[in-house]
Amino acid sequence: MSNDVYVVGVDMIKFGRFPDRSVPDLGAEAALMALDDAGLAIKDMQALYCGNLYQANAMVGQRILQQIGQTGIPVVNCANACATGATAFREAWMAIKAEVYDLVLAVGVEQMGKGLLGGGGGGSGIPKEGLLGGGTMPTVFAEAGMEHARKYGTTFEQFAKVSVKNHHHSTLNPKAMYQIETPLPEVMNAEMISYPNTKLMCSVNVDGSAAAVLCSERKARELGLMSRAVKVRASVLTSDPWQERDLVMPDVNTCTRLAAKEAYERAGLGPSDIDLVELHDCFATAEILHYENLGLCGDGEAGRFIDEGHAALGGRTPVNVSGGLLSKGHPLGATGIANIYEVTTHLRGEAGKRQVEGARIGMTHVIGLGSACGIHILERAG
């Protein structure tokens, strides 16, 4: 039998602000939900991978295990900026791929600080040297958007439409932080953070957690879990290379293009095979860039892609049907696994009002500045 890996359980808590709860407590809730979803218990798990950024040195995985059943299994704590959750998921995938384990739990969790951007316990820790070029998150993503505008004539209105779309999607997702429509004038007239991104075009700073149970093909068949299982067709992680890199935002654009190329190759698929995408819309400008970076449209076509509704629910390739980071929220370490939850839910046909009809193959994408791009391609198995 192959060493293919399947997601057999996955869930996330409704994102929000939980200043009175602990990080392990938030992680434990999602872990138990994912185990329930799989119909399994912590005693069935053979390893735990935990993704958390702001308390990365504080044994969060072990403290989650203390809450849900201290079984003595190996625990690995991973951190990779905003790609932290995807990295934990990927290392869990690797452990099964290596045939060292059959059943592995991956948990992503973050408790953010207050304010627009958060900052968690003790700051992001990401040093300035060569990473943000002295800028802040809003200014670097604004600059990248403006470079796209300069080259291709992308408009403020087109960037703003991304936010309108994702907020609309989130009205159909009870686990998103917000369920509110934000009409175009409201988005464009919101407080300007860094042109062209207004406050409604910046990701929502929330606490959250998500978890997934990964399983070998042999074990999934043995346990009768294949009917709702989702196969991991590709798991890719990249950093940005010094050569051949985009000069404006190499750790966003180059990193994503290399990861997408490798993911499509490993899966033996192309962009037209992808039925839905959860991508890293940390700012509205970023989503526009990633339409092209992921090959959903040609270079310079992203403005038309949003104008013509291709990225909306019902469109050619629905993007961020969950509401995305812009409205579902962006608890850093949780985001990568929350993406897996969203895509898996669609591939299972269990996404309710926001279901992408007939979805068979989906993609998740995260970017961590610093740099790390994680892409997963998932396929319905049942």
Add this chain to the structure above:
Amino acid sequence: MSNDVYVVGVDMIKFGRFPDRSVPDLGAEAALMALDDAGLAIKDMQALYCGNLYQANAMVGQRILQQIGQTGIPVVNCANACATGATAFREAWMAIKAEVYDLVLAVGVEQMGKGLLGGGGGGSGIPKEGLLGGGTMPTVFAEAGMEHARKYGTTFEQFAKVSVKNHHHSTLNPKAMYQIETPLPEVMNAEMISYPNTKLMCSVNVDGSAAAVLCSERKARELGLMSRAVKVRASVLTSDPWQERDLVMPDVNTCTRLAAKEAYERAGLGPSDIDLVELHDCFATAEILHYENLGLCGDGEAGRFIDEGHAALGGRTPVNVSGGLLSKGHPLGATGIANIYEVTTHLRGEAGKRQVEGARIGMTHVIGLGSACGIHILERAG
């Protein structure tokens, strides 16, 4: 061909205090040394795993890559208390075992704070809840030693002999922090930290880094690297289970016993097959406990084991021939990979004056409070 994994390059910097250097700078130095040892370059590496505790959220792996060649390969940052380096090594092993990559670089690095125990940038981050039971590192390891004394009559002198032995070993290791003999009266009369551990019976707080190049069997043969290669016979990580656990120090004793049992099983070996051991002597009392935890002697026999010289160079199972944490030093994230360096060097027959004659199989062991025990069994391949 098998999916066995080999160490084909490994090195460490001489441990010391480097307050004016950065963490990535320290890590980069070891990385380049390990690549040189393998006769390879960073362009040959397909992934990088980085172990660092105190800056676990600060993309240390990516910043090392910026210094040694920013090639765009995936970078994963791992943290697991004092088992951080062993965890990074193990995840690198997993990536080759999974046949996703053939050549992977693992780097462990730590810059400690000043003082006896260090504390790094912003403290260890390990929370008090249920981990140390409100104690400090010196008090919990003192208590564990005294429990051994109560049960088996182990003496202050026997604990002190561990330090005499490891300091003697380090006089033969130019990469250890110290190369000084510490006679028994000096050890016993040193400042008392927490009975029975005097200051010379506590690990040395230093900065350091170590790195290893891991390789698939296919690639190692193709590159002609098998003559100095060392095979990873077992890679094991555990946490402490709630049930059946030692009540004094479960995350040290139970964790190690479970890991040792699994490692021997996976390798198809027993304690008598092991020619040398690098174990986690964070305090002299800990080394005594681990003789028994690792099965090097029977329960209650550890005092006699040190008295009769079995753990010394030339003895039955030389332990911490490098000088150990007590004299080589203990830069947390680097320690797990520094252990791999020491054992590999002996298995290659390249350990100079401290060579364990005819060493074919060796074991490394680390403990992270919180909890994580990492054990690797390595075997000469050439």
